[in-house]
Amino acid sequence: MKVVFCFFLCFGGNFKWILLVDSEDTPTFGSKNIPRLLTKDVITGGFDYPVYQNHTILFYHEESGEMYVGGTDFVLKLDSEGYQITKEVHLEATRDEQCQEDVCHNVITVIERFEDILFVCGTNGHSPHCWKLSPYILEHSEGTGISPFMYTQNSLSLRVEGDLYAAAPLDADGSALQFRRKAGKRANVWMYDSWVSEPTFVTASWVKRKDDPDEEKIYIFFREKNSDHSPEADPWISRVARVCKIDEGGSKRFFQNVWTSFLKARLVCGYPEESLYFNRLQDVYVQHAEDWRDTRVYALFTSSWNSTAVCIYSIKAIEDIFNNSTFKGYDKAIPHPRPGTCVKNSRSLPLVTVSVVRDHPEMSDWVHSVHYKTPFYVSNNNYTKILVDRVQAVDQNMYNILLLATDYGKVHKILEAGSEPFIISETHIPSQSTIQSMKLDSKKKKLVVSFAEKISVVDLQSCQEYNKSCADCVLARDPYCSWTASGCTPTVPDGIQNIIDGQTRVCPTTVSDHTQVNRSRRDAAPPVNVDLLTLPAVPMGVPFYLSCPIDSYHAVYTWEHRDQSSPCLQMHTNCLFLIPAVTPESYGSYECVSKERDYVNVVKRYHLTQQINQQTRTDGGKASAVAAEIVCIVIGLSFALLSAQ
Structure with a gap:
């Protein structure tokens, strides 16, 4: 109304x-499906671009804490404290016969780091190119298959040790889009053409296994066109696929330089009992754990009825599907080694095993979320991006905070504590455009957001928002903040918190300038x-x-x-x-x-x-x-x- x-x-x-x-x-008052608080004064840094940017990307290097921004004809390195520009590298398009005045720009689409080398790729006036920077331009190379021809085309990249995995069109019209190991120490490997149908790749992630590195996988999250064209079917199906890191492709006579371990499964988010699903995967955040089995996937979906949902998946559950499900459309005995198995010499795999991967890579079973019957969170907000931070609270437990952003600059901070989401706050970042890129600096508890006109930095420890009383601080259930003698401040070991249920009984009963009586x-x-x-x-x-x-x-x-x-x-x-x-x-x-x-x-x-x-x-x-x-x-x-x- x-x-x-x-x-x-x-x-x-x-x-x-x-x-x-x-x-x-x-x-509306009293509803748990809305933010508890509308926050303000949490923008702690940033800068304006000299000119509007049609496309920007952010790259955060966790080991060094360095943040990089890629835009049109430039790469910026940001200061690790105030996120101001400390270095700027100009990478203008190389002019050739394809480079007309109106399109002769180099929009940066890939930033990765290999040890001390920054690897950067861009559209280069519809002729994709890559550069190695350290600290100056060392060399450049052709970038087709790594960067798209235009920034509006779908692409992704992932560094795994000394190798680069990427998905980008091989043709200027955006076709021939597939996931490849494109550059690095290992052999280039690519996909079989029939494995995916008009895919939109969302992200890829390497899940490490310290105890068994030969079993490490690269997981690819994407959506593709549904082969079911009936009116009641959604045109898209969300997928998770995986390949073995040690996969070198097949033998010279069969499947040479093609993945021998590629398998895919349907990623389900919704209400299975009502056959109601959110089918359009929008964004994914993979939260890695010391034990690979505890790695979790936070996936953001939209639906045909204009709602969004977050579903949470376990990598172990995903692996169980790939290891135990039957192969869709395959009714014969499963050969040995099982199709999709990681082997040290993939070129020696028997033809019957590789043939199943070629013709029947899809699993019959679907991947369900950890909550199974319902999504973790459903909203009418048009969320477009998701990040997850892990925060240690006063009780020494670790809590996950979901950061969900709408296209026009509203960021919701949501606590995951049990099976129910708790929407802590909504921060509105004033802007004249949509969010283009968003990165989390978990060490400093900052959220860096890029718009067409500027970079904005959000302080996730904005505890002053709950500073009216101990009760106000505790009711927020914000693991970033606890009540101390100085008021509501960033969490310290002896602070007062109650993340589990937010009950204010943990607060002192005395009245002071910063506290109010708890009326039961x-x-x-x-x-x-x-x-x-x-x-x-x-x-x-x-x-x-x-x-x-x-x-x-x-x-x-x-x-x-x-x-x-x-x-x-x-x-x-x-x-x-x-x-x-x-x-x-x-x-x-x-x-x-x-x-x-x-x-x-x-x-x-x-x-x-x-x-x-x-x-x-x-x-x-x-x-x-x-x-x-x-x-x-x-x-x-x-x-x-x-x-x-």
């Missing part, structure tokens, strides 16, 4: 429009540190309103007056109480009360008094004007609500 609030303000008897509020995007019952005495605000006297008959700030959208707000409780009228960041016309019963004390989990809090206290005997004033008209100037509101709220339904 779309609701429009129309306000008039009186000055000296003259009514004027003062506010028109569209509440279509206003969160509605009839508990109000906290003494909330000032009672005595308003200027108001005459009878005039409209009037009271307001208090919204500290949490997960709380339920009410106004209490004369032993009566009234719901709050929500105005995005404020809670209102409207009096259409002041009567004798309207005078007295009012409390704006919030209730969240085990915490009941008086946010504001007012005392409304009557303006007496205004007929005896020397200027009755002046008195009426003064009364009106206090805050005289005429509101067509009831009509607006009814007409909007």
